[in-house]
Amino acid sequence: MIVPDTKENHDKCICNDCSTYNQCMVDNQEGLFCARGNTLCEIEEDECLCVQCPIDKEYKLTVRLDLMEKMILKMNQFYCGKGPAGSKK
Numbered sequence: 001m002i003v004p005d006t007k008e009n010h011d012k013c014i015c016n017d018c019s020t021y022n023q024c025m026v027d028n029q030e031g032l033f034c035a036r037g038n039t040l041c042e043i044e045e046d047e048c049l050c051v052q053c054p055i056d057k058e059y060k061l062t063v064r065l066d067l068m069e070k071m072i073l074k075m076n077q078f079y080c081g082k083g084p085a086g087s088k089k
Helices: 007-012 023-027 054-058 067-075
Strands: none
Touching (some): 007 054
């Protein structure tokens, strides 16, 4: 696991500020998808905030990617739908 599932990381998490974050996720107290994995809730992918998250910067989740991957990532990160950081789906 690249991102530890800790209270400290959960406190830094900005998942609940994302326009994709919905009532189902609130009801299930979900978040920190980059560590915990994807939600079972239905999601409507909108603008993804993952690359703006302090956890992304701290664990250098997107720094490791090449230019093409970064371009794709800007359109399609969504750990809430794709799974935790470092997983291949």
